[in-house]
Amino acid sequence: MLDLKKLQYFLTVAEEGHITKAAKRLNIAQPPLSHQLKVLEQDLGVQLLQKVGRNIQLTEAGRTLRTRGEQIFELVKTVEKELQDVCNGGTGTLSIGSATSWGATFLSEQIAEYNLRYPNIQFRICEDVGHNIVSLLTNGVIELGVILPPFNTELYEAIPMPAEPLMAAMTNKWDDQPSRSDASLTELAKKPLIVHRRSERLLVYYQENKLEPQIVCIHDDVRSMLLLANTGLGVAIVPKTITRSKFGDGLIYKEITKPGSRLTPYIIWMRNRNLSAAARNFVRMITENK
Known part of the structure; x- marks a missing residue:
């Protein structure tokens, strides 16, 4: 042993x-x-x-x-915290994993609100690709994960977070209608697209409408997608909150509205594992804000 x-x-x-x-x-x-x-x-x-x-x-x-070994000691800390925090969610550490680059943008407002309610809770945020977040969750290193579907609903409890509009990020090179602030997926199919790896709904739309999009790049990191769009490589499809980052400086943004396209991340946790009071309070707050 x-x-x-x-x-x-x-x-x-x-x-x-x-x-x-x-x-x-x-x-x-x-x-x-x-x-x-x-x-x-x-x-x-x-x-x-x-x-x-x-x-x-x-x-x-x-x-x-x-x-x-590092994961084992993180798990030991988690167990100790759970034992100390069985009845009290006012102190301790809340460990949340979020998908690289875009996940934290969804969490920022929720964390700020939670901090007002529970100022003595310390956050530990782990950013990684979606399947690694699931692995950290399964291994008990984190309590909550923020990821995009699909995920195994038999293993994980889940609640949706506020839906996020999708934006088309581009340079002047690909903006053939500068007077418009919106764009449709049908129009964008004619341009080279930079899409996130977990863009299943986007691809399903194109398949259902018998359209063949010009996908020039599939990427795991939304920040890098904006950097690529800035080179003129193509049009990046990204969540609205990430457009406020410095990585998108100089780009033109158009909300994708026809058809309406929104990104819905989920907070997930293990079905067979008890959440700490701090995590339960966080989930409760998200549910109240829906």
């Missing part, structure tokens, strides 16, 4: 890259630390560390253990 104390020793050595520095930080002598690391390797049956000059480097197994 993996010993958490030995794991903490290993993670400290991995972070410091040097046995002596790690021993000093842990306030123990170097020989006992080296011995504990050897015992850990024997327990696991793998080599975790290798000496390169005066420094320590991780083997492939060591890199894997470092990643998982």
